[in-house]
Amino acid sequence: MVSKRRIEWAVYAAFVILMMAAPLLLDSFWVNRIAKYLVYGMLGIAVALSWGYAGVLNLGQGLFFGAGAYMLAMSLKLASQTSLQQGSDKPVPDFMLWNAEPGAPTELCCINKASFLWLPFQSQWFGAAMGLIVPVAIATVMGTIVFRKRISGVFVSIITLALVLLVRLVVIDAQPVTNGFNGLTDLGWFKVLDLEFDPYILPTYYLVAVSLSLVLFGTRLLVDTRAGIILQAIRDDQNRARYLGFDVPAYQTFFLAVSAAIAGFAGMLYVVVSEFASPTFMDLTFSITMVVWAAVGGRSSILGACIGAIIINMISAKVSETEGFAEAWKAVIGLIFVLVVLYLPRGLAGLAHDFVDRLVTRRPKSADRVLRVSDPSSQLAE
Amino acid sequence: MAQAALTIDGLGVDFEGFKAVNQVSMIVDEGELRVLLGANGAGKTTLMDLISGKTKSTEGRVFLHDTDITNWEEHKIARAGLGRKFQIPSVFKELTVRRNLEVASCKKPAVFANLRFGFGADARKNVDEVLELIGLTDEADHIAAYLSHGQTQWLELGLLLTQNPKIILLDEPTAGMTQAETHKTSVIVNNLRGRHTIIVVEHDMAFVREIAERITVLHLGQVLAEGSVEQIENNPKVREAYLGSKGIS
Numbered sequence: 001m002v003s004k005r006r007i008e009w010a011v012y013a014a015f016v017i018l019m020m021a022a023p024l025l026l027d028s029f030w031v032n033r034i035a036k037y038l039v040y041g042m043l044g045i046a047v048a049l050s051w052g053y054a055g056v057l058n059l060g061q062g063l064f065f066g067a068g069a070y071m072l073a074m075s076l077k078l079a080s081q082t083s084l085q086q087g088s089d090k091p092v093p094d095f096m097l098w099n100a101e102p103g104a105p106t107e108l109c110c111i112n113k114a115s116f117l118w119l120p121f122q123s124q125w126f127g128a129a130m131g132l133i134v135p136v137a138i139a140t141v142m143g144t145i146v147f148r149k150r151i152s153g154v155f156v157s158i159i160t161l162a163l164v165l166l167v168r169l170v171v172i173d174a175q176p177v178t179n180g181f182n183g184l185t186d187l188g189w190f191k192v193l194d195l196e197f198d199p200y201i202l203p204t205y206y207l208v209a210v211s212l213s214l215v216l217f218g219t220r221l222l223v224d225t226r227a228g229i230i231l232q233a234i235r236d237d238q239n240r241a242r243y244l245g246f247d248v249p250a251y252q253t254f255f256l257a258v259s260a261a262i263a264g265f266a267g268m269l270y271v272v273v274s275e276f277a278s279p280t281f282m283d284l285t286f287s288i289t290m291v292v293w294a295a296v297g298g299r300s301s302i303l304g305a306c307i308g309a310i311i312i313n314m315i316s317a318k319v320s321e322t323e324g325f326a327e328a329w330k331a332v333i334g335l336i337f338v339l340v341v342l343y344l345p346r347g348l349a350g351l352a353h354d355f356v357d358r359l360v361t362r363r364p365k366s367a368d369r370v371l372r373v374s375d376p377s378s379q380l381a382e
Numbered sequence: 383m384a385q386a387a388l389t390i391d392g393l394g395v396d397f398e399g400f401k402a403v404n405q406v407s408m409i410v411d412e413g414e415l416r417v418l419l420g421a422n423g424a425g426k427t428t429l430m431d432l433i434s435g436k437t438k439s440t441e442g443r444v445f446l447h448d449t450d451i452t453n454w455e456e457h458k459i460a461r462a463g464l465g466r467k468f469q470i471p472s473v474f475k476e477l478t479v480r481r482n483l484e485v486a487s488c489k490k491p492a493v494f495a496n497l498r499f500g501f502g503a504d505a506r507k508n509v510d511e512v513l514e515l516i517g518l519t520d521e522a523d524h525i526a527a528y529l530s531h532g533q534t535q536w537l538e539l540g541l542l543l544t545q546n547p548k549i550i551l552l553d554e555p556t557a558g559m560t561q562a563e564t565h566k567t568s569v570i571v572n573n574l575r576g577r578h579t580i581i582v583v584e585h586d587m588a589f590v591r592e593i594a595e596r597i598t599v600l601h602l603g604q605v606l607a608e609g610s611v612e613q614i615e616n617n618p619k620v621r622e623a624y625l626g627s628k629g630i631s
Contacts, residue, residue, distance in 0.1 A: 221499075222497075224499060225498055225499055226488055226496035226497075226498060226499070226500070227493050227494075227497050229477070229481060229484070229485060230485055230488065230496060232474070233474040233477060233481075233482070233485045235476075236473075236474040236475045236476050236477065237472045237473065237474055239468070239472060240472040240473065240474065240538075240541070241474075241485075242456045242457050242460070243434065243456055243457075243465070243466050243468075244457075244460055244465075244485065244486050244541060244545060245457050245458075245461040245545070246457055246488075246491050247457050247491055247492070247493075248457070250492070250493050251493055254493045
């Protein structure tokens, strides 16, 4: 048992080392690309936590990702050159000016009816804080209602799916404040003291890599706490846990909120790395793609789901750029998914676990064999 | 005279006109082992549901010692000291046997109080004792899903023992068990006698004779009779309603 645990931690450490060393081998284009995939890896972790450990298949994880992304993007939009070029020394997003009614004051407070919502986002840290607070708040409200009502299984999935589509619609519809389906583009850079996080420089890559490492270890430790174990007990049998005196909805809501926070954080990092936020983050296909990543990597393994996301994205990048597959690459990804679900229901992580199990159990057997061999020889000696 | 552990006073539930349990009153003493007997549909499981909070009652009260627990939420009733074993064995299937018991050993129900590692030395000792008692020491590191039906039933009993509630409700603890398994279950239940107040719903008469001291017979949602095994066996109303004329055998 102990050695199995050590192997697991060693694998985690190896992953982090590999991630830290990756830029040594890559040019800045690929560094930026891998940074994006690492963000997807973080989303894989969020999905594994809610699906694999809490047993809640959230088909609207994109909602939390999108919320995090938009919150930071609003701040970065105001920090952008394009928001300052309009003859005013106070920033106003360019799209608001283009769409302003004639005679409207060119001030953030009142250029249109809802533009005052942007005022606090002039502080980048306000945007960054909201990028966590908003997803957590949505998850807490939704979780409290859904889990108190004892809605479970596929019904939760349907509700989350409906919710992400609803919010997507609202974001597209609220064109004056969100720039509709064009999303927020031409963003400024995230700044810490004097360091500007240009998406194509190494510090940005390491911002993502270190964040992912922290989330990875943090989540792995979290599911090992008593609360994490109780959560898994709840996943296996809600009723039994309830009759042991646990307030089931409180646990489910708490971990849904943690999962939302991770997704929101990933959304913010994605904005830093790719310099835009768009309603496509809340497309159904994106949320379902995340589930596929986690399924392929192994939904009940934090690292598995993370690696699953990274590997699938690398494969799809490669395949989609291969001439023969330019059209068919989605089918290739689909095929991989079908094969994994059919033959590796616990994903790549399950495969790795079985392999480690075999390594660990083989050792005592071979020790046994040594004993048996030594027996006859001792008889011979007599 | 022992103190009353569980007092049920005129308890009933009305499912849109159908009274599954109607005006049931009984007092179970501290440390008593009470068997609930009754034909299918007599309201035994519904009575358990009403006591443990799964079904909300429409009349009457339930007291745990002096606390009125009528219609509390399940987890609060559980925390007040009432444990329940289900008819269909339910354990945490993907966790190991030991982990199952550790979860039950957790004294603090709140999320934030549990954001730390390990269940503590007390819990380990408690878990080891329970493993011994339910005879699953050798299976401690197995995933619960791989246990046999009988072992799963014992594990669920073990969850209750680890939690050490004042009152234990057992809903058909021998359902689907072989004779040998049934006997072992009766040994476990007899072991608990005196330390806990126990209420058992059971059909298996062999098992009932091994454990029973006092029996309450339910019929059509109401208490038909209450007494010792002989008294119940010889009660003409019970014979007519449930046992047929052949007696308990």
